[in-house]
Amino acid sequence: MVKKKMSTTLSAALIVSMLATGVIVAIQGTTTLEVAKTAGDKKVEVIK
Structure with missing residues (x-):
């Protein structure tokens, strides 16, 4: 559960960046x- 939450947070951070x-x-x-x-x-x- 904690690992999945971390990866979701990381992917969201990547998308935002x-x-x-x-x-x-x-x-x-x-x-x-x-x-x-x-x-x-x-x-x-100048040309004009």
Whole structure:
């Protein structure tokens, strides 16, 4: 009983940490895209 509870807790913790990592990666991905966009916009302004 105790072992089963432990494994369930561990798997739940793993899922939560994986989700958190996914969210962080997604946030970093969007910020990288935003930076690339603003850099592109600045380049366009310089060319104009």
